[in-house]
Amino acid sequence: MTPNAASSSAPSRRSFxxxxxxxxxxxAGGMPLLAACGGSDTGSREGTTSxxxxxxxxxxYVASNVVAPDIPAxxxxxxxxxxxxxxxxxxxxxxxxxxxxxxxTVMSPFWxxxxxxxxxxxxxxxxxxxxxxxxxxxxxxxxxxKLGAVLASSDVPDVVxxxxxxxxxxxxxxxxxxxxDLGPYLSGDAVKEYPNLAAIPTDAWQRSLFxxxxxxxxxxxxxxPSMVPLYRQDIFAKEGYELPKSCDEFMALAKExxxxxxxxxxxxxxxWTAFQAFGVLSGSEKPLGWNLVDGKLVNRIETEEFxxxxxxxxxxxxAGVVHPDSKLGxxxxxxxxxxxxxxxxxxxxxxxxxxxxxxxxxxxNPEFKIWGMDVWGHDGGNPTLWAEQPAGIFAFVSKKASxxxxxxxxxxANVTAAPYGTKEYMMTNYGVEGTHYTVKDGVPTxxxxxxxxxxxxxxxxxxxxxxxxxPDFPDVAKGQxxxxxxxxxxxxxxxxxxxxxxxxxxxxNLSNDVEQLEDDIVRGRKKISDMxxxxxxxxxKGGDKLRDWYKKVLDDNGSAAx
Amino acid sequence: xxxxxxxxxxxxxxxxxxxxxxPGTAAGPARKDPRGRPGLRARFxxxxxxxxxxxxxxxxxxxxxxxxxxxxxxxxxxxDPYISDNGVVSILNSPFVGLExxxxxxxxxxxxxxxxxxxxxxxxxxxxxxPIPILLALLINSVVRPRVRAVAQAVLYLPHFFSWVxxxxxxxxxxxxxxxxxxxxxxxxxxxxxxxxxxxxxxxLVTAQSVWKDAGWGIxxxxxxxxxxxxxxxxxxxxxxxxxxRRIWHVTLPALRPVIALLLVLRxxxxxTVGFEQILLQRDAVGPGASEVLDTxxxxxxxxxxxxxxxxxxxxxxxxxxxxxxxxxxxxxxxMGEQGVYKK
Numbered sequence: 001m002t003p004n005a006a007s008s009s010a011p012s013r014r015s016f017x018x019x020x021x022x023x024x025x026x027x028a029g030g031m032p033l034l035a036a037c038g039g040s041d042t043g044s045r046e047g048t049t050s051x052x053x054x055x056x057x058x059x060x061y062v063a064s065n066v067v068a069p070d071i072p073a074x075x076x077x078x079x080x081x082x083x084x085x086x087x088x089x090x091x092x093x094x095x096x097x098x099x100x101x102x103x104x105t106v107m108s109p110f111w112x113x114x115x116x117x118x119x120x121x122x123x124x125x126x127x128x129x130x131x132x133x134x135x136x137x138x139x140x141x142x143x144x145x146k147l148g149a150v151l152a153s154s155d156v157p158d159v160v161x162x163x164x165x166x167x168x169x170x171x172x173x174x175x176x177x178x179x180x181d182l183g184p185y186l187s188g189d190a191v192k193e194y195p196n197l198a199a200i201p202t203d204a205w206q207r208s209l210f211x212x213x214x215x216x217x218x219x220x221x222x223x224x225p226s227m228v229p230l231y232r233q234d235i236f237a238k239e240g241y242e243l244p245k246s247c248d249e250f251m252a253l254a255k256e257x258x259x260x261x262x263x264x265x266x267x268x269x270x271x272w273t274a275f276q277a278f279g280v281l282s283g284s285e286k287p288l289g290w291n292l293v294d295g296k297l298v299n300r301i302e303t304e305e306f307x308x309x310x311x312x313x314x315x316x317x318x319a320g321v322v323h324p325d326s327k328l329g330x331x332x333x334x335x336x337x338x339x340x341x342x343x344x345x346x347x348x349x350x351x352x353x354x355x356x357x358x359x360x361x362x363x364x365n366p367e368f369k370i371w372g373m374d375v376w377g378h379d380g381g382n383p384t385l386w387a388e389q390p391a392g393i394f395a396f397v398s399k400k401a402s403x404x405x406x407x408x409x410x411x412x413a414n415v416t417a418a419p420y421g422t423k424e425y426m427m428t429n430y431g432v433e434g435t436h437y438t439v440k441d442g443v444p445t446x447x448x449x450x451x452x453x454x455x456x457x458x459x460x461x462x463x464x465x466x467x468x469x470x471p472d473f474p475d476v477a478k479g480q481x482x483x484x485x486x487x488x489x490x491x492x493x494x495x496x497x498x499x500x501x502x503x504x505x506x507x508x509n510l511s512n513d514v515e516q517l518e519d520d521i522v523r524g525r526k527k528i529s530d531m532x533x534x535x536x537x538x539x540x541k542g543g544d545k546l547r548d549w550y551k552k553v554l555d556d557n558g559s560a561a562x
Numbered sequence: 563x564x565x566x567x568x569x570x571x572x573x574x575x576x577x578x579x580x581x582x583x584x585p586g587t588a589a590g591p592a593r594k595d596p597r598g599r600p601g602l603r604a605r606f607x608x609x610x611x612x613x614x615x616x617x618x619x620x621x622x623x624x625x626x627x628x629x630x631x632x633x634x635x636x637x638x639x640x641x642d643p644y645i646s647d648n649g650v651v652s653i654l655n656s657p658f659v660g661l662e663x664x665x666x667x668x669x670x671x672x673x674x675x676x677x678x679x680x681x682x683x684x685x686x687x688x689x690x691x692x693p694i695p696i697l698l699a700l701l702i703n704s705v706v707r708p709r710v711r712a713v714a715q716a717v718l719y720l721p722h723f724f725s726w727v728x729x730x731x732x733x734x735x736x737x738x739x740x741x742x743x744x745x746x747x748x749x750x751x752x753x754x755x756x757x758x759x760x761x762x763x764x765x766x767l768v769t770a771q772s773v774w775k776d777a778g779w780g781i782x783x784x785x786x787x788x789x790x791x792x793x794x795x796x797x798x799x800x801x802x803x804x805x806x807x808r809r810i811w812h813v814t815l816p817a818l819r820p821v822i823a824l825l826l827v828l829r830x831x832x833x834x835t836v837g838f839e840q841i842l843l844q845r846d847a848v849g850p851g852a853s854e855v856l857d858t859x860x861x862x863x864x865x866x867x868x869x870x871x872x873x874x875x876x877x878x879x880x881x882x883x884x885x886x887x888x889x890x891x892x893x894x895x896x897x898m899g900e901q902g903v904y905k906k
Contacts, residue, residue, distance in 0.1 A: 148868040152643035169868035174644035261748045263740070324739020327759035329846030343740070400647070505642070512867045513672070516850060525761050525849040 048501045049209040050557045057183055057214045058206065059191035064199035066091050067421030071481045073466070075488025076223035076387060080481030081420050081469035084442055087433075093196055093422040098411035099130025102404055106133055106395075107150065108161035108460040109140035112334070113452075121431045121453040128427055129415045131408040135457055141330055147171060151178055156398045158405055161460045163393045164207075164285045168512060172502045176211035179396035183214040185410060194414040196424075201465050204391035207500045216394030217413050217462040223387040223497075224488030228372035229273045230354060231346045232339070241345075243373050246380035247277055247312055254321035257345055266321040268335060268347035271522055274309040276375045279384030281306075286503060286511070287496035288386065290550050292559070297495065297547050301514060301535050310531065312378070313522040329519055340365055346373075351484070355476045359446055362473075372483045375490075385491040390498060395461045413462035420469045428458050437472075444472050495559045496550070507546045510538055637663055637875035643868075656871075663875035673876065675851060676859040683765055683836040683855060690769050692829065695780030696818065700810065702781060703788045718778025726839045729775050733767075734758055758844070761852030771840060787821045788814065823900035831888030831903075834880050856880045 049057070071080030114137035115121070126133050136157055138146050144166045150156065151174040162175065184190070191198045201220055208216030236243075241257065244250035254266035275283070281300035282288040289300040300306055316322050323344040325332045335347055340361055354372055361368040377383040397409050418424030426444075430437045436450030446454070468484075470477040517534055520526035535543075600608070633649075639656040646652045667673050698718065705711045721729070736742050737757040744754030757767060795813045804812065838857040845853045854862070856876065864873025888903065895902035 145866050149865050152868075152870075154647045154649075156647075169866075170642055170644060171868065173642055174868075177644040177646075260754060261751075263745060263748075324744070324754065324756060324759070327739055327756065327847065328734075329849075331843065331846045338740075505640070509867055509869050509872075512869075519846070520849040520851065523759075523849065525851055 046502050046504045047553060048499045048557055049212050050206075050499065053212065054206060054209060057187050057209055057212075058202055059186045059200075059214075060189050060198060061200075061202050062192060062195065062198040064093070064195065064419050066093065066419045069467075071478070071485075073222075075485045076491060077481050077484035077488050078222045078224075078466035078468040079420075080477055081467065081471075082474040082478045082481075084474075085421070085444075085469075085471040087426070087439060087442060087444065087471075090423045090426055091421060093418045093424055094128075094415055097128075097130035098194070098414060099408050100404055100411075101130060101132070102408040103132040103134060104159060104405060104408050104412065105136060105157040106159040106161065106461065107136040107138060107157040108159075108395075108457065109143040109163060109166075110137035110456060111140040112455055114457075115453040115455065119453045120435050120449070122457070124432045124435075125415075125427065125458055128424065129412050131412055133412060133458075137457065144168065148174075156400070158398050158401050159395050159409055159461065160398070161393060161395045164389060165392070167285070169508055170505065172210070172508070173505060175215060175396060176213075176502070178399055179210075179215050180399045180401055180406060181213040181215060182217070182397065182406070182410075185406060187214055194410055196414045196417040196419065196464065197410070197462065199419060199464065200417060200462070201390065203498055204465075206498060207389060207391040208394055209500050211502060215396055216391075217396075217409075218391035219393040219395075219460065219463040220390060220466050221388055221392050222466040222484055222488075223390055223491065223493070224484035225276065225375070225385045225491055226351050226388055227272045227276060227348055228351045228354060228483065229270070229346055229348050229375065230357075230370055231373055232342065232369070233371040234367050234369040235342060235345055245376050247274075247376070247378045249380075250376070251315065251319065251321075254316060254346075255319060258321040260320065263343055265323040265344045266346060267316065267344055268323055268332075269313065269326040269519075269522060270316055270322075270346075270348060271309070271313045271518065272348040273375065274313045274378075275306075276383055276385055277378040278305040278309040278312070279377075279386075280309050281494055282386045282388070283515070284392070285389060287499060287501040287550070288389065288494055290496055290547075291494040292554065297550055297554070299543065299547070301511070301531070301538070307528055307531065308378070310518060310521050311528055314524060317523055327523055329523075336360065339370075340368060351480055354480055355470050355473060358473055358476050359470075360451055362445070363448075371479060374483070375487060383487075383490050385487055387491045387493045387497055393460065409461070412458070416458045417462040417464050419464040420467045425464070430454060446472065495554055497559075499553075499557065501550075501553060503546070504549060507542050507549070510542050510546065634874060634878050636871050637878045639871045641871040641874070643870060659871070663872045664879075666872060667875055667879065672850065672854065673859060676854040676856050679765075679853065680834055680836055680855040683768060684833045686765050686769050687772060687836065688829065691773055691777065692826070694773055694777045696784055696822065698777060699781040699784035699788060700814065702785060703814075715778075715781075718781065720778070721775045722779035724775065726775075726843055729771055730840070730843050733771060759847045761848040764844075764848045764852045768837065768840065768844075772837065783821060783825065784818060787818050791817045820900055823895050823898065823902065827888070827891040827895050827903050830891035831884060833887050834884050 067081065067085075069079035070082045071077075073079050114135070117135065122133070122135065140163075143163070147160075147162065147166055148169060148171065151160070151171070156178055160179070162171065167175070186194075186197065197217075200218060204218040204220035205214070208214055208218045210216060231243075235241075239257075241253060244253050250270075257266040258264065274280075280303065281291055283300060290297050291300075292298075317327075323338065325335075325338065335344075335349075336357060338344065339347065339357065351372065354370060357370045358368075361370075375383045375385065395409075395413070397406050401409070415424045416428050418428065430444055430446065431450050431454040433439060433444075435447070436454050437444040437446045439445075468477050468480050514534070517526060517531055521528060521531060599605070606613070633653075635653060636656065638658055638660060639653070640659050640662075641653065641656045643649065643652050645655050702711060702714055702718075705714060734741060737755070738744065739754060739756040739759060741758075744756065748754045757763065760767075791814065796809055799809050799813055834856050836855050836857075838855075838861070841853050841855055842858050842861065845858060847853075850858075850862075857880075860873045860877045860880070863869045863876065892902040892904065896905070
């Protein structure tokens with residue numbers, strides 16, 4: 001997607017390392033939307049579904065209280081679990097296998113190197129579920145480049161996972177045309193057959209309504225910001241670097257850190273952090289890029305902040321403080337090894353990397369300590385941040401799938417959505433004891449095999465309410481949740497927050513090239529004036545009409561904006 | 563080959579009309595060709611086995627080259643492949659938009675930038691890449707010891723079998739901003755080079771990669787042509803006192819001329835195809851401004867943005883221009899007295 005959207009893919013969700021980080025706050029959020037909305041256009045391909053129409057489709061919510069969180073959700077954060085987990089008394093949330101032994105192929109984005117088919121983790125999961133899940137793991141960074149072709153074929157896998165930021169071009173049309181209506185299996189009380197799915201917060205389900213039908217299985221996410229400027233705390237402490245509090249301070253620090261001769265640069269491309277520091281509306285999904293200002297909808301690309309953020313990011317490249325790999329854009333290699341080697345000290349990425357990198361380096365590199373710095377306002381004040389959607393990644397079932405296949409998929413989802421404190425959660429996120437993790441003093445530690453095999457596969461099918469829990473690194477879990485709560489306090493909801501909106505086909509290509517242009521400008525290949533030209537073309541080619549269209553959606557459905 | 567030995571038409575080539583026509587080219591009136599060849603039926607009976615043998619190839623061409631041509635119809639539609647599982651049904655149900663896609667293309671600066679990049683790369687590769695296999699072939703041909711020759715050939719051929727992913731990774735490791743060369747320079751107090759991400763020199767980089775990977779492979783055809791030159795000619799020239807360079811100029815190069823002309827025509831016909839995978843892999847490193855060529859433009863808009871009608875229109879334009887180029891190049895080859903790709 002674009003412009004905006006794909007964008008976020010880049011660093012942002014690049015790394016859904018297995019983890020629990022993906023979870024979501026949800027419970028607290030409730031359903032502001034439902035209360036607010038008016039009509040809708042059910043059945044049609046464009047627009048959104050809300051109000052009474054939505055209510056008929058949404059699954060019932062039945063809370064599950066397995067373990068009480070140590071840090072309750074606040075400011076849109078995830079639930080935090082930091083106390084020691086008693087592995088001996090894990091609860092069972094799926095007492096009897098729901099899978100009927102069928103075979104289900106799943107295509108999903110994967111960040112990192114996919115493990116071999118039929119590895120010990122996949123076998124154990126399939127055994128637990130009672131379904132033979134066959135994974136087609138595709139590179140998550142370039143997933144948008146494959147999705148369109150796969151969906152255009154007549155041979156769509158049984159389940160296709162589609163992140164919201166990959167829903168550019170005609171993908172929304174494909175979702176509506178090619179995927180099954182799960183309503184008959186999940187709407188209302190039907191969901192109670194799958195208790196872990198019933199415990200998924202309603203606003204995550206609200207986002208799973210596509211074209212007037214319940215089609216997606218959501219992965220709930222906290223509405224607190226997810227893009228963290230991650231840094232090497234160990235090296236900062238050793239060198240006495242202080243955390244920056246403004247864009248100028250960051251620039252000064254970056255120059256101090258950089259010593260290309262010794263193969264050290266300050267950071268990677270900081271565009272994502274710059275967008276936060278300057279308060280630019282989210283680019284992760286098209287509707288989030290719009291906000292009502294003084295009665296008029298404004299798109300993120302029309303704002304001054306957007307240009308200023310690009311300009312500042314460009315200056316970092318021009319100053320030579322950015323690692324040369326970043327110039328390669330999406331073709332850049334995985335930042336992990338070079339970050340561990342200290343070739344650069346700061347990079348923005350999804351909060352899940354905070355724990356992922358920690359676990360990866362724990363045994364071989366005990367000095368290594370990654371931490372998240374607070375986002376600063378560009379001028380040194382508090383930042384203005386924008387809330388994330390309550391669910392950003394969805395699993396869809398092919399329209400051609402038989403009822404037994406759909407039932408098997410829901411059996412998979414019911415296991416992967418098991419909450420923290422259950423055997424199913426432990427298996428999904430840590431694998432098999434003795435093989436993928438070892439337990440010492442009651443603390444699970446992932447083995448090398450665990451770090452390779454237990455990655456972001458099964459969590460893609462469905463996840464519990466946003467949860468952060470790392471029994472192996474409780475201090476990281478605490479750091480993550482507290483970061484979310486501090487940053488969540490600065491987060492506002494834009495006009496279309498929480499809605500799943502399908503744009504009319506004639507406008508879908510308007511902003512396809514925004515992200516590319518952003519990256520070109522930041523790397524000095526295009527000028528800010530090129531973006532201004534683009535925006536004026538965008539308006540005349542349909543941007544202004546699209547604004548009117550969105551205004552109507554807003555008038556018809558109300559807003560959750562805060 | 564001199565001018566006079568090249569037949570200018572079939573009649574000239576075959577004045578008596580006694581030589582049988584080449585199999586598979588059978589055409590003309592059914593019964594008796596006015597030029598005295600056997601009738602169609604007779605020729606069919608005579609060549610039926612040969613014709614039978616061409617059928618599998620013909621079927622492949624039909625299925626994979628001709629039938630897909632019909633799909634070009636989506637260039638005139640706002641094609642949505644997702645409305646049905648069947649491509650044909652999707653085409654039937656997608657709205658026709660006339661020449662709208664073409665109008666958009668001609669207004670799209672990204673398209674013109676892709677056209678420009680394509681032609682610049684083609685011209686550059688023609689000048690810098692095309693002659694290299696010929697030179698290498700001459701070089702290899704001059705090596706007398708068979709063992710040295712075999713090793714040299716193997717070394718030259720090898721990179722052809724590396725995938726582009728590998729070639730670009732190697733270039734990146736050596737010449738990239740954090741690569742060996744840059745780091746060496748930095749350690750000695752110079753600025754690092756960033757050859758891999760410099761849009762200004764990208765066209766030379768792409769050409770250099772192509773030369774490194776495929777120039778060795780390209781010598782095969784030329785070596786074959788060289789082996790057909792009779793040693794008598796060299797001996798005779800040497801007897802007449804021609805030195806090494808004169809022998810190359812007067813014996814070797816004239817022998818290669820038809821092959822060079824043929825390959826040149828084919829290359830020109832392929833002018834708009836200047837590398838897809840290679841460029842796609844480096845598109846993000848320099849940005850589309852410097853790297854987008856027609857093929858990646860089609861890919862980006864079709865596969866990445868699902869704007870299939872638009873992409874098909876761009877592809878159609880490319881196809882039409884390519885046909886024009888082949889015809890023009892062929893004509894030029896004829897004017898130069900060469901056979902070219904085909905003759906009427």
